[in-house]
Amino acid sequence: MFTISKSSRGVVCLRGGDRGHMDEKYFPKKIEAKWQAHWAKNKSFQVQVDDDLPKFYQLEMLPYPSGNLHMGHVRNYSVGDVVAWYKRLKGFNVLHPIGWDSFGQPAEDAAVKRKVNPRDWTEENIKAMRGQLQRLGLSYDWSREIAAHRPEYYKFDQWFFLKMYDKGLAYKKLTQVNWCEHDQATLSNEQASGGLCWRCGNPVTKRDLEQWFFKTTAYADELLDGLDSIGGGWPGNVLKRQRDWIGRSEGSYIDFAVRVPGKTGSLKPEDRRTIKVFTTRIDTIYGATAIVLAPEHPIVQEFSNQLSAEVHAKIAEILAEKAKPADHEAEVEKDGIDTGLKAVNPFNSELVPIWVGNYVMMEYGTGAVMSVPAHDERDFEFATKFGLPIRQVISEPHMAHEHHTMHALALEQPFTSSGVLVHSDYWNGKTSEAAIEEMTHHAQMHGFGEPATTYKLRDWGISRQRFWGAPIPIVYCDACGTVPVHFDDLPVELPENAPITGTGESPLSKVTEFVETACPKCEGPARRETDTMDTFVDSSWYYFRYTDPENEVLPFSPDIAAYWTPVDQYIGGDDHAVMHLIYTRFWTKVMRDIDLLSLDEPVTRLLTQGMVVGETFFDDESGKRIYQPPTDVAVERDAKGKIISARSAEGKELKFAIERMSKSKGNGVDPDEMVEIYGADAARLFVLFAAPVENELVWNEAGIEGAVRFLQRIWRYVYKWKDSFGNSSPAAEQGEAARKLRRKTHQTIRRIDLSLDTLQFNTPVAALMELCNALYDSGIEPETATADEISAVQEAVTSLVLMLTPFAPHTAEELFAVLIGNDNGLLANGARFPEFSEELAADDEIEVVIQVNGKLRSKITTSPGQGIEELETAALADAKAQEFIAGKEVIKVVVVPDKLVNIVVKG
RNA sequence: GCACGCGUGGCCAAAUCGGAAAAGGCGCCGGUCUUAGAAACCGGAUAUUGAAGGUUCGAAUCCUUCCGCGUGUACCA
Numbered sequence: 001m002f003t004i005s006k007s008s009r010g011v012v013c014l015r016g017g018d019r020g021h022m023d024e025k026y027f028p029k030k031i032e033a034k035w036q037a038h039w040a041k042n043k044s045f046q047v048q049v050d051d052d053l054p055k056f057y058q059l060e061m062l063p064y065p066s067g068n069l070h071m072g073h074v075r076n077y078s079v080g081d082v083v084a085w086y087k088r089l090k091g092f093n094v095l096h097p098i099g100w101d102s103f104g105q106p107a108e109d110a111a112v113k114r115k116v117n118p119r120d121w122t123e124e125n126i127k128a129m130r131g132q133l134q135r136l137g138l139s140y141d142w143s144r145e146i147a148a149h150r151p152e153y154y155k156f157d158q159w160f161f162l163k164m165y166d167k168g169l170a171y172k173k174l175t176q177v178n179w180c181e182h183d184q185a186t187l188s189n190e191q192a193s194g195g196l197c198w199r200c201g202n203p204v205t206k207r208d209l210e211q212w213f214f215k216t217t218a219y220a221d222e223l224l225d226g227l228d229s230i231g232g233g234w235p236g237n238v239l240k241r242q243r244d245w246i247g248r249s250e251g252s253y254i255d256f257a258v259r260v261p262g263k264t265g266s267l268k269p270e271d272r273r274t275i276k277v278f279t280t281r282i283d284t285i286y287g288a289t290a291i292v293l294a295p296e297h298p299i300v301q302e303f304s305n306q307l308s309a310e311v312h313a314k315i316a317e318i319l320a321e322k323a324k325p326a327d328h329e330a331e332v333e334k335d336g337i338d339t340g341l342k343a344v345n346p347f348n349s350e351l352v353p354i355w356v357g358n359y360v361m362m363e364y365g366t367g368a369v370m371s372v373p374a375h376d377e378r379d380f381e382f383a384t385k386f387g388l389p390i391r392q393v394i395s396e397p398h399m400a401h402e403h404h405t406m407h408a409l410a411l412e413q414p415f416t417s418s419g420v421l422v423h424s425d426y427w428n429g430k431t432s433e434a435a436i437e438e439m440t441h442h443a444q445m446h447g448f449g450e451p452a453t454t455y456k457l458r459d460w461g462i463s464r465q466r467f468w469g470a471p472i473p474i475v476y477c478d479a480c481g482t483v484p485v486h487f488d489d490l491p492v493e494l495p496e497n498a499p500i501t502g503t504g505e506s507p508l509s510k511v512t513e514f515v516e517t518a519c520p521k522c523e524g525p526a527r528r529e530t531d532t533m534d535t536f537v538d539s540s541w542y543y544f545r546y547t548d549p550e551n552e553v554l555p556f557s558p559d560i561a562a563y564w565t566p567v568d569q570y571i572g573g574d575d576h577a578v579m580h581l582i583y584t585r586f587w588t589k590v591m592r593d594i595d596l597l598s599l600d601e602p603v604t605r606l607l608t609q610g611m612v613v614g615e616t617f618f619d620d621e622s623g624k625r626i627y628q629p630p631t632d633v634a635v636e637r638d639a640k641g642k643i644i645s646a647r648s649a650e651g652k653e654l655k656f657a658i659e660r661m662s663k664s665k666g667n668g669v670d671p672d673e674m675v676e677i678y679g680a681d682a683a684r685l686f687v688l689f690a691a692p693v694e695n696e697l698v699w700n701e702a703g704i705e706g707a708v709r710f711l712q713r714i715w716r717y718v719y720k721w722k723d724s725f726g727n728s729s730p731a732a733e734q735g736e737a738a739r740k741l742r743r744k745t746h747q748t749i750r751r752i753d754l755s756l757d758t759l760q761f762n763t764p765v766a767a768l769m770e771l772c773n774a775l776y777d778s779g780i781e782p783e784t785a786t787a788d789e790i791s792a793v794q795e796a797v798t799s800l801v802l803m804l805t806p807f808a809p810h811t812a813e814e815l816f817a818v819l820i821g822n823d824n825g826l827l828a829n830g831a832r833f834p835e836f837s838e839e840l841a842a843d844d845e846i847e848v849v850i851q852v853n854g855k856l857r858s859k860i861t862t863s864p865g866q867g868i869e870e871l872e873t874a875a876l877a878d879a880k881a882q883e884f885i886a887g888k889e890v891i892k893v894v895v896v897p898d899k900l901v902n903i904v905v906k907g
Numbered sequence: 908g909c910a911c912g913c914g915u916g917g918c919c920a921a922a923u924c925g926g927a928a929a930a931g932g933c934g935c936c937g938g939u940c941u942u943a944g945a946a947a948c949c950g951g952a953u954a955u956u957g958a959a960g961g962u963u964c965g966a967a968u969c970c971u972u973c974c975g976c977g978u979g980u981a982c983c984a
Contacts, residue, residue, distance in 0.1 A: 236911090236912095237911070237912080237978080237979075240910090240911075240979085241979065241980090244910090244979085244980075247983060249983070249984085251984080277984080278983095278984065279984060280984065281984080292984090332981095332982075334982080358982090359982045359984095360982085360984080361982080361983070361984090363983090364983045364984075365983070365984060366984095368984095369984045370984080371984090372984090376984070377982085378982050378984075379984080381982090454983075454984090455983095456983055574978090577979090578979095689919090689920095689931090689932070690919060690920085690932090690933095691919060691920070692920080695913090695919095695920095696977080697919090698918095698919080700918075700919075700933080703918090703919070703932070703933050703934090704933095705933080706932055706933055706934095707932090709946090709947090710932085712946095712947085713947095716947085754923090762919090762920075762921085762931095762932095763920095763921065763922095763930095763931090765931085765932085766920085766921070766930070766931040766932070767930095767931085769931060769932070770930080770931065773931090776948095847927080848927095849926080849927045851926085851927080851964085851965075853964070853965090854926095854963095854964060854965045855965095856927055856928065859927080891964085892964070893964090894926090894964055894965075896924095896926055899926055899927080900926055900927065900965090902926080902964055902965065903964090904964045904965095
């Protein structure tokens with residue numbers, strides 16, 4: 001038979017003994033292998049366009065092939081598989097693909113550290129992880145697998161680049177990057193943290209570098225307004241974050257003329273300059289007491305020789321401070337200096353000082369603000385620090401006629417809401433809203449302003465000085481300049497290898513065979529662009545490629561994509577809420593505008609799942625966290641299981657936290673190990689059941705045994721009954737036990753249907769458990785059951801197995817085979833998700849609660865649908881209720897049909 | 908600092924519109940079985956729903972304040 005022993009982790013595992021007679025026992029390994037082979041052999045999940053079937057596109061975010069699946073993947077893909085199976089069983093033609101986000105930095109890190117070829121490393125990792133996914137039994141159409149690092153794929157990254165270049169959506173511009181002079185390397189913000197190079201520790205400088213950009217800003221309005229049409233299909237916080245990221249802001253530009261003291265009005269026309277400011281609150285302009293410029297503002301340069309040494313020094317200081325990558329923890333204190341220059345407020349001709357301030361950013365708006373301390377927090381802080389006047393010009397409506405000057409002096413904090421204008425000449429008494437419109441119009445009429453809209457969204461910088469990415473298909477020719485590669489010459493293939501140093505200089509620039517080429521225009525000697533594209537490029541359109549993965553001419557056929565897309569359900573981590581999901585929305589609009597698609601939005605429904613986290617233990621005395629695997633740590637816990645203290649094997653006190661599971665932190669759980677011990681079905685079932693999908697899941701190994709037990713319980717029940725079922729239809733006469741069971745069955749189907757439609761995955765598992773419990777509790781036994789009971793059990797068991805399919809497909813397939821008597825599988829047998837009957841799900845009698853003054857006093861049993869008056873009468877007549885009403889005045893009676901009657905009494 | 912979200916038995920969690928003495932699982936305790944342990948089966952205990960106010964006939968659910976936790980964001984004019 002079999003033996004059961006404790007594994008080294010203290011968990012239960014099954015060991016197969018006599019393999020000949022084990023069908024009646026649940027051996028996950030055996031059936032999982034069997035059905036995985038069946039699915040592969042029968043290509044069960046391969047799908048084709050079929051205009052007669054409704055389609056469903058189920059997509060999960062594709063993994064980076066790091067080499068190991070982690071529990072976050074297991075969660076993500078288990079959830080996706082539930083939806084895919086559910087829709088299949090509902091009769092949909094389900095596209096459920098997977099692929100590899102296989103370009104990116106870790107491959108280069110591996111190349112540096114382990115001297116391996118990034119391509120070989122990547123391919124090996126894909127092989128390993130594909131095996132892991134298959135052992136989990138995920139229902140992917142493997143014939144559509146793609147990998148971003150293969151030329152067949154990145155050829156079309158380049159194809160898109162050229163299309164965008166043609167449309168003016170791809171362009172090159174000078175931009176500042178973090179630069180380490182010592183390493184001759186560009187650094188990301190993280191790598192330049194604290195203003196020092198992470199590798200050599202030397203100070204980081206900013207360097208101008210020519211980089212390629214995609215013009216995402218061309219679609220800024222559409223990206224923002226499109227969020228409204230997505231509406232309820234996406235989580236609210238994702239919509240919000242995208243709105244904030246795009247950051248559209250409506251306001252006005254206003255020009256302030258510049259004056260140089262001592263040269264009153266004597267500037268020659270060609271020397272006259274204005275400063276354009278952007279403001280959303282033109283209604284506060286009478287309160288402007290300074291103009292504050294970003295230190296990089298061109299006016300600073302232009303009037304450079306008018307500025308004192310002190311001003312120059314301060315500007316240099318601010319710039320130096322800004323050059324340091326920001327430390328996110330610390331709040332930067334406001335700093336600045338009066339340049340001595342003056343500006344003219346065009347509304348009242350008042351002269352205000354021009355300052356330079358560290359809180360004004362050149363990258364946003366115009367790099368200049370009008371400082372209105374009374375009505376803006378930042379300006380208030382700045383003015384308070386440097387003694388600038390604070391002048392109130394907006395009042396709360398009910399105070400508009402009081403003594404504002406006095407009030408203004410008393411302002412202890414800025415008044416930033418809208419209100420009514422005061423101290424604003426002609427505009428006094430107008431509301432902010434009216435004033436904003438009228439004053440902008442006034443400015444426009446007089447030629448010193450106009451309405452303006454600004455965005456936080458920037459163009460997408462795609463240049464990377466890296467090897468492991470898609471080469472940018474551009475050639476530089478001394479004669480012809482920047483020349484795009486011909487479409488026919490794609491792909492521009494990566495060389496087999498390149499000197500990867502990991503210091504950040506472009507490896508491709510050192511591969512002469514790659515760099516040296518002929519100009520596509522004049523055929524003279526030319527040089528290739530040696531930067532590669534950001535990997536977000538690959539993931540911006542991959543799921544369109546899945547629809548037509550072998551197309552050599554186009555990224556995909558528009559007709560095929562039109563059938564499958566948009567994605568009906570997308571599932572992934574919420575860390576991609578902004579970048580990936582903005583870029584792919586941008587890409588969709590570009591694809592639409594080059595006639596590949598007719599969609600505006602690519603993803604109908606989005607689900608972001610929470611992280612899988614676990615306890616970590618580490619020592620950070622050295623300033624860097626050194627993690628210890630939990631198995632080597634002695635942990636002391638309080639009564640609630642919270643960690644009080646932790647010590648390493650050597651007895652050293654360790655710090656602890658709950659962090660995202662990963663191998664490097666030592667708190668990872670290896671999915672292979674889980675599958676080995678418990679089986680893929682139990683592992684998946686548990687991950688789904690343990691917590692709502694959007695919540696963080698704190699890994700707790702113990703719970704998984706309950707999942708195994710549940711599967712075993714179903715298994716045993718099916719085997720107990722399988723020989724008793726017949727083909728007869730439900731008997732007309734039904735006894736109480738049969739009726740009760742059928743009611744539970746149909747209620748469960750209704751409940752699970754609803755849960756899955758609303759993307760809840762933990763509650764349907766609980767519902768399945770309840771139905772299973774109901775079967776055991778029904779007391780119906782095969783030996784003594786009547787015909788109606790047998791058919792009720794058969795209905796319940798069949799429904800249970802079918803509904804189990806999305807959660808534990810191997811077990812469900814096997815049990816379905818046992819029930820139906822063949823091994824052809826669910827799909828070949830045309831299995832469908834069970835349907836419920838409202839009639840059968842309805843309770844035939846219900847309990848109605850009788851409360852007196854809100855306290856439960858009695859219950860009556862009645863049929864559903866009783867009228868309010870009947871219920872009221874019945875409640876008032878109830879003997880127990882009478883006891884509590886007796887001698888008191890009934891004030892009112894609240895009746896909730898089918899639920900309760902509450903009698904309110906006084907006295 | 909700001910914004911948003913969340914606090915339900917020891918743990919994870921459920922609860923259409925505000926409507927019963929608040930599901931299910933894990934863990935725990937007891938019993939049957941067993942050489943023993945485990946599994947399996949049967950049974951059991953455990954909740955002022957973070958705190959304090961308020962609205963209501965009635966609050967886990969709505970409002971206010973506070974406490975705790977989490978996420979996002981960082982001078983966006």
